[in-house]
Amino acid sequence: MPRPYVLLSAATSVDGYLDDSSAERLLLSNSADFDRVDQVRAESDAILIGAGTMRADNPRLLVNSAERRAARVSAGKPEYPLKVTVSASGNLDADFKFWHHGGEKLAYTTDTGAEKLRERLAGLADVVSTGADIDFGRLLDDLGARGVERLMVEGGGQIHTAFLSQGLADEIHLAIAPLVVGDPQAPRFLQAANYPGGSTRRMHLAEARTIGDVVLLRYLPKQESNA
Template sequence: MTTRPYVILSAAMSVDGFLDDTSPERLLLSNADDFDRVDEVRASVDAILIGATTMRKDNPRLLVNSGERRAKRVAEGKAAYPLKVTVTASGNLDSDLKFWHHGDQKLVFTVDTALDKVTATLDSLADVVSTGAELDWGLVLDELGRRGVGRLMVEGGATIHTQLMAQNLADEVHLAVAPLLVGQPDAPKFLGTADYPGGSTARMRLLEARAIGDVVLLRYAPKERG
């Protein structure tokens, strides 16, 4: 039986829960030390996942930046960079984005109706897998486990974080809380409206609370709700 990966949701948010504001420029919520912490977590996982919307908006390379950490991965028999994964139901991907042209292997999960479109757009830039008529997170995790992914880091966006939390598929949540207030109703929040396991009274276990400069890191175990 395939073992699903250990799933870590990672996000930086304002005190009022926003991932970004509505300006064209990306709102920088973390500080240099917290960016380095994120790099350390990236180096520790087997795959990093973002949604196609996040890819289009932020155009990230999604790499392990530290040469020392990459060298340690190689010494352990791993690829220098974790597998990069994205999901798309629409199939609207741009082959020119940085995601496809930096790092090692890439993998796309899509649905049957978008499979041909994704394959034609990306050509040989990534492996493409359909989960059927709908995007099935259980099948996504099963396939990642089959490919040897033991630890998966999910870096957004809000829709993906919400779906994984609502389906009780996240093992850890890493929240970097920045001392900022956004307050814009159209800005993206870390989590949206959903029927979360246990309802509004189920408290997650706190694993860690740590100050990193003016940012506070909170680590929670979502499946351990009391």
């Protein structure tokens, strides 16, 4: 089965941060951009976040629009996309909102974390080991076998870095907010890694548009710039 089309979605400050280091989540998007993200979720077969994002934000990770959910059902799809997370350790609390809202859930882990996670999430999620370590290629192969054609990845930075550095991302939606965080302890969109083509390879910019005071940049990382 073919692997899913992988779309990385993030909102950052001008200086590339996903959040600050305070206890409260920093809202980078505006209402119009949140609605855009809801549309992208509705168009996806699965939505993925990492364990760090789950612990930090405790999100429900839903399609919020009733109209968009109804359109999914009319098209023969589940009301909500499959919700996916990744945890190498398996240290995920069963009380997180992620497990108790929306439709089907799936957790990828390692051989070490699998037994622990299956015990914690019994009846809440399907648990799959990708081997001794998290293998994102095997993860995508498994999602493809489950019929997932379009995967939306919503973070965090470690997850975005893994997909992009391993050449597994097909598209990036980067919403840049007019804020500067400047906090070295805060999480960033991308971490240090060896990325395909190195620092001189220019990705293809497919779209740039303003959404209120936010700028959306849409990149196709597997294609080079034709500028």
